[in-house]
Amino acid sequence: NAGVTQTPKFRILKIGQSMTLQCAQDMNHNYMYWYRQDPGMGLKLIYYSVGAGITDKGEVPNGYNVSRSTTEYFPLRLELAAPSQTSVYFCASSLPRTSGGPSTDTQYFGPGTRLTVL
Amino acid sequence: AQSVTQLGSHVSVSEGALVLLRCNYSSSVPPYLFWYVQYPNQGLQLLLKYTSAATLVKGINGFEAEFKKSETSFHLTKPSAHMSDAAEYFCAVSLNNNDMRFGAGTRLTVKP
Numbered sequence: 001n002a003g004v005t006q007t008p009k010f011r012i013l014k015i016g017q018s019m020t021l022q023c024a025q026d027m028n029h030n031y032m033y034w035y036r037q038d039p040g041m042g043l044k045l046i047y048y049s050v051g052a053g054i055t056d057k058g059e060v061p062n063g064y065n066v067s068r069s070t071t072e073y074f075p076l077r078l079e080l081a082a083p084s085q086t087s088v089y090f091c092a093s094s095l096p097r098t099s100g101g102p103s104t105d106t107q108y109f110g111p112g113t114r115l116t117v118l
Numbered sequence: 119a120q121s122v123t124q125l126g127s128h129v130s131v132s133e134g135a136l137v138l139l140r141c142n143y144s145s146s147v148p149p150y151l152f153w154y155v156q157y158p159n160q161g162l163q164l165l166l167k168y169t170s171a172a173t174l175v176k177g178i179n180g181f182e183a184e185f186k187k188s189e190t191s192f193h194l195t196k197p198s199a200h201m202s203d204a205a206e207y208f209c210a211v212s213l214n215n216n217d218m219r220f221g222a223g224t225r226l227t228v229k230p
């Protein structure tokens with residue numbers, strides 16, 4: 001298994017440009033997540049999905065959009081890039097929870113995409 | 119709201135010395151707690167997790183953590199540091215939805 005893969009590894013955007021960060025997993029995980037990591041801030045959840053066709057906002061969703069048409073893919077879209085979106089973006093996946101409440105399941109992370117907006 | 123606080127953004131130890139990385143949580147309900155490690159230019163990898171079973175949790179690479187409810191702590195330890203342990207370590211708490219909140223991270227440096 002390749003696990004969670006992300007493309008591209010690096011990207012430089014100009015203000016106002018758009019782009020899609022790609023994420024794929026081959027573990028048949030229902031749950032997928034997008035995080036951003038800023039220096040000294042840990043990871044912040046942008047969006048997540050509990051299955052194909054179902055997405056929901058995380059802690060910092062503004063300026064981003066997602067779609068989930070299949071189990072394998074969970075792309076993240078930036079429509080109008082801003083300098084504040086300069087960050088490292090991580091995609092992750094996990095098994096579905098077996099019951100309500102907090103998840104005990106391990107999240108598996110991709111290698112990240114380093115995005116700079118100038 | 120549930121959250122975690124990692125004390126010390128940077129910890130430096132000598133090779134062979136004890137590693138202690140501190141994490142305190144705030145939670146109104148019994149939490150599920152995790153430690154992840156991030157090596158340079160890589161994604162996060164699970165070290166260990168506490169899910170309300172044994173309070174002393176053993177993870178990979180010789181790390182362990184003890185859940186102490188009275189101190190609201192989940193500190194990560196390793197008896198003897200190795201050069202390969204140099205990385206950034208994140209404590210995280212699982213919330214009541216699919217949200218996981220991460221601490222700001224602690225960068226561990228191991229000196230020869």
